[in-house]
Amino acid sequence: MNMTIDSIFHPDTHSKLIEITETNYLFEDGATLPVHDGVPILFGSDSIFCADDIINNKATTQSSAYLNTSTAKNYIRRKLLPSLCADFNIEKRYHRLVELCPKNGKVLVVGAGEKIDYYKNLFKNCEVITSDVHNQFKPDYVFDGHFIPFVNNTFDIVLAAQVIEHTINPWKFCQELQRITKLSGVLQIEAPHNFPYHAEPYDFYRFTYTGMRSLFPGCEVLKAEITEGNASVVAITLSNYFVNLSSKKLIRSGLLFVTRILFGWLKYLDQRNVTPNRRTVSMPKGYAFTFKKDNIKRTSRELLKEFYTLKK
Template sequence: MILEFLKENLINPSTNKRCKSFGDSALEFDCGNTFKVFNNTPILINESESIFKLEDILEKVPTAQNSNYRSNSLKNVFRKKILPSLSKDFNYTNRYNQLAEKFKGKNILIIGAGDKVDFYNRVFEKSLVITSDVHLQFNPDIVFDAHQIPFKEASFDLIIASQVLEHTLKPWVVSSEMERVVKMDGYLLVEVPFSFPYHSPPYDFFRFTFTGLRSLFSKCSLYSFEASEGSASSMATFNAQFFIDLFSNRYLRIVVLFITRFLFGWMKYFDLLKRTSTFLSIFSPMGFSMIFKRDEIKRTNIDLLNEFYNLKSSNEIHDNHTRSSSL
């Protein structure tokens, strides 16, 4: 089913020509250009315009993610399963379950699926899900650079980019591509950090304010937003990072990491005291989650800024749980 969808909807990322043939080792387009297919995964990277290289992808060189960091080694199991986390998106499960219900039987594109390929396939098991990334480390359905999304216009009902835009060189180009390939009245779920340490170097480029992220999607209405991880999570994370960075020795850093998880891990629960998405919640969260809806209404820069003033004047937007229930 995924293969048939790819054959029907893929386009050349440079020429926009349609797919001509999908073989075991190569993908050919009407313009004559071919791209590599590796283990049934097409790799549509235009090396002349992308910072990612085919050779690195095929050799599974770590870029924005490192599979070793996500492995089931004793160290990682201890770090992820036993030590307290410093942050938490308390509405994460509800947000995705609501989307899964609304987009049952629809076409969904995941940009930057990373190590959550299995999660997305499980949550959206009743939909056609295309997982993508810029590497092969976690076996996505397709590899491409989001600055050139290789799908024809209006191919998807829902596009999800979770913790992706901060890792793109030109997020305004990526957002425009997302608006292009989502259907009219389709939805875009975008999750980004606002206050978070530098990570996955050197592939970490931006942080986003409420108005900054909103401005990237001028062809869409802002359906809902929330501080996915609040200011308490942010404070806990930076407190821990401060103490860890006092040391350069690897083993001392591990010891301090262990200590700071217990010292500050409890702080994230203060975020439960402020669960509604209000004007005050946009100033110091760890990250934002925004849902946009494509409507092709022309919005000026002033129109986009006025949404901030409207939010300020009302001092609130509907509670996320209320909005989610009508997704």
């Protein structure tokens, strides 16, 4: 799915897109940005990512190799071993999003990763635009979320799952998400509160309940959930501790195998605690916020007051 030509501008200058060729996007001010392997690469000059990495197929935040289950390591890790955490409510949460999207509405998925087909099938009655900062899984667009190349008030639904922790300036990223969302449109944001450092070096932040809320002052909270709770954090922390006792690959793999078996059951304790309260927000693995853009200007004090509406 591609955006109309009048919906796209240059991420640096906001110059209008005037022509699309097989190899370039040409803008009104004469600037060009490349199209590689059929995917537009729309990075601005201030981005920490660059088009050359995409053209040279350099893995940055994600590599498609980890999905290859033809290797023994990946097969065991992905197919045989139990996971240490699970988002048990994800399908229910996403189907609520589908219900909130008008027919033929526009959906933007930021950081779609390997789930491109999943999102397009989920929102099958909508126009779905997928994006990422790499081209490992062939999204519709490659761009940096700090400089989103789409005009204001474009999308009915904006979804960014496990992306915000990888943004070097989450304040700017969240401003961009709100800018491109239509008035009364919905933003679905999911992020970790406790999780090991990953996708290095592109892992920058963790978010508390109030921290996440404060990043979307022009939005109402429709729903907030704990995606994976305190028990998952215990399982992940114990496994990470034992695996990191050694630097030898064989020992680390063995410890990963053992700790997945020993601690993989703990995640099921989290099924009881999905709704955040002042007790459960202490150390969950992650949060999911469903925001509705209303453009009401909320002060920091007003945003913090919302915390006290949580049950004790």
